[in-house]
Amino acid sequence: MGVTQTHLYTEEQNEIAQLAKAIAHPARIAILQHLIKTKSCINGDLVLEIGLAQATISQHLRELKDAGLIQGTIEGTRVNYCIDSEKWDALKSHFEDFFQSYADGCGPAC
Amino acid sequence: MGVTQTHLYTEEQNEIAQLAKAIAHPARIAILQHLIKTKSCINGDLVLEIGLAQATISQHLRELKDAGLIQGTIEGTRVNYCIDSEKWDALKSHFEDFFQSYADGCGPAC
DNA sequence: TATATCTATCGTAATATTGCAATAAAATAA
DNA sequence: TTATTTTATTGCAATATTACGATAGATATA
Numbered sequence: 001m002g003v004t005q006t007h008l009y010t011e012e013q014n015e016i017a018q019l020a021k022a023i024a025h026p027a028r029i030a031i032l033q034h035l036i037k038t039k040s041c042i043n044g045d046l047v048l049e050i051g052l053a054q055a056t057i058s059q060h061l062r063e064l065k066d067a068g069l070i071q072g073t074i075e076g077t078r079v080n081y082c083i084d085s086e087k088w089d090a091l092k093s094h095f096e097d098f099f100q101s102y103a104d105g106c107g108p109a110c
Numbered sequence: 111m112g113v114t115q116t117h118l119y120t121e122e123q124n125e126i127a128q129l130a131k132a133i134a135h136p137a138r139i140a141i142l143q144h145l146i147k148t149k150s151c152i153n154g155d156l157v158l159e160i161g162l163a164q165a166t167i168s169q170h171l172r173e174l175k176d177a178g179l180i181q182g183t184i185e186g187t188r189v190n191y192c193i194d195s196e197k198w199d200a201l202k203s204h205f206e207d208f209f210q211s212y213a214d215g216c217g218p219a220c
Numbered sequence: 221t222a223t224a225t226c227t228a229t230c231g232t233a234a235t236a237t238t239g240c241a242a243t244a245a246a247a248t249a250a
Numbered sequence: 251t252t253a254t255t256t257t258a259t260t261g262c263a264a265t266a267t268t269a270c271g272a273t274a275g276a277t278a279t280a
Contacts (some may be wrong), residue, residue: 001236001240001262001263001264001265002237002239002263002264002265002266003238003239003265003266004135004136004137004237004238004239004265004266005161005162005239006114006136006160008137008140008160008161009136009137009139009140009160010140013136013139013140013143014136016133016136016139017133017135017136017138017139018134020130020131020133020134020222020236021130021131021134021135022126022131023126023127024127024130024131025114025122025127025131025267025268026114026116026119026123026126026127027114027118027119027124027268028127029119029123029126029127029208030118030119030120030123030266032212033123033211036211036212042226042227043226043227043228044225044226044227049232050118050119051115051118052118052268052269052270053269053270053271054226054227054228054270055226055229055230055269055270055271055272056268056270057227058227058229059228059229059267059268059269060268061227061228062228062229063267065133067191071242072227074227074277076225076226076228076276076278077224077225077227077276077277077278078227079223079226079227079228082152082247084213084240085130087211087278088209088272091209092209093259095205096137096206096210099201099202099205099206101143101146102134102142102146102193102195102198104271111232111234111235111236111268111269111270112233112234112267112268112269113234113235113236113268113269114235114267114268114269115237115268115269132246135237135238137249139240143224152254152257153258154255154256154257154258159276159278162240163237163238163239163240163241164240164241164256164257164258165240165241165257165258165259165260166238166240167257168257168258168259169237169238169239169258169259171257171258172239184246184257184258186246186247186248186255186256187246187247187248187255187256187257188247188255188256189256189257189258190256191234212257213236
């Protein structure tokens with residue numbers, strides 16, 4: 001128990017859910033918005049910007065990285081993170097399709 | 111520890127994250143897609159459609175209800191659930207705005 | 221080389237989520 | 251009234267997430 005039974009669902013359902021989970025934390029939303037605003041940033045910036053510990057920010061960054069939403073390039077002692085535009089577009093169109101599937105309002109039974 | 115520090119973030123960031131969390135499970139995606147397809151359905155249908163126990167489905171339905179994404183109307187011994195179109199549109203435009211904010215690709219540092 | 225800076229990882233604690241059996245609650249049917 | 255049907259709730263176990271201090275690793279600077 002306690003573990004999501006992914007085999008019960010379609011690949012699409014699992015993928016949408018996984019992408020949603022990647023952005024299902026306000027710190028990760030804040031990180032993405034900051035990345036969008038500055039177009040590149042480092043872990044240290046985020047520690048000041050957001051009020052979390054360095055280890056926690058690093059953990060959130062890795063989750064976004066694992067989801068493929070961001071990329072990090074090492075620059076000296078720092079790391080420049082930025083949005084992965086391909087994955088971002090994939091996420092975007094996935095959600096657009098999902099939202100688009102509901103268009104005609106509620107059925108007669110409601 | 112272990113609890114999300116919502117006070118660190120803007121209301122918008124918390125709201126997007128919360129809505130994302132509501133759809134961050136394949137069972138809930140499957141439920142929403144089924145609701146969209148049939149335009150109304152009941153818990154029992156979903157138990158057959160998805161392979162989860164009745165209690166588990168009921169739990170997921172409540173999470174979607176708590177998020178405001180679905181409504182349930184009692185019909186005899188059954189409950190007709192359907193999408194809440196207002197909240198759906200709110201979710202949609204929230205995500206659209208979020209995705210739209212990233213448009214010009216990666217900055218010079220990447 | 222020694223020190224400082226920046227990020228990742230490890231270990232740990234607290235809390236949340238997922239899933240199900242058992243049971244309760246509420247309405248219908250016999 | 252007494253089943254029957256359908257959904258919600260409770261209680262529990264397993265797993266996942268969130269957060270942070272301590273520490274390791276890697277690079278730059280004195």
